[in-house]
Amino acid sequence: MLELELVEISPKKVGIIPCNGEELPEGTLTRFACRKVLDKLKPSNTVTICLPLFIAGGKEEREFAQKFPTITVDGCDKQCSRINTERLSGKPRHSIVITDLLKEHGINAPGSARTLVDMDRQTVDLVAKEIAKKVDQILAE
Ligand code: SF4
Numbered sequence: 001m002l003e004l005e006l007v008e009i010s011p012k013k014v015g016i017i018p019c020n021g022e023e024l025p026e027g028t029l030t031r032f033a034c035r036k037v038l039d040k041l042k043p044s045n046t047v048t049i050c051l052p053l054f055i056a057g058g059k060e061e062r063e064f065a066q067k068f069p070t071i072t073v074d075g076c077d078k079q080c081s082r083i084n085t086e087r088l089s090g091k092p093r094h095s096i097v098i099t100d101l102l103k104e105h106g107i108n109a110p111g112s113a114r115t116l117v118d119m120d121r122q123t124v125d126l127v128a129k130e131i132a133k134k135v136d137q138i139l140a141e
Pocket of ligand 1: 019022076079080
């Protein structure tokens with residue numbers, strides 16, 4: 001007799017972990033770009049994890065990063081998000097450092113951590129697209 005198995009099909013989710021840097025313009029870029037990926041570019045396939053809660057011992061956050069692929073996004077080479085994700089949960093699938101990315105593209109960092117001008121919004125778009133590309137790579141695996 002043929003047995004049918006019910007298979008639960010759930011869309012693959014990728015955890016985006018921004019560093020939440022407040023003091024550097026690159027930290028502001030990180031937050032805005034991640035928000036754009038989560039809200040506009042990949043809303044069905046991404047979730048975010050609160051880095052401070054993750055570090056403070058949020059059980060669900062740590063379990064999520066152990067079960068699902070993650071992308072860390074850091075404003076600078078101190079790489080707070082990547083280092084804490086590796087320490088507390090597991091190696092992220094991709095790690096993006098904004099200062100390196102801007103250098104690669106020959107783009108200057110925003111002048112202020114508090115306000116973004118129109119030109120900076122193009123930089124947010126570029127960073128968001130780079131994150132989205134990594135999400136696509138993971139989804140295609
Ligand atoms: S990675 Fe850099 S910008 Fe981000 S929180 Fe750490 S020191 Fe601040």
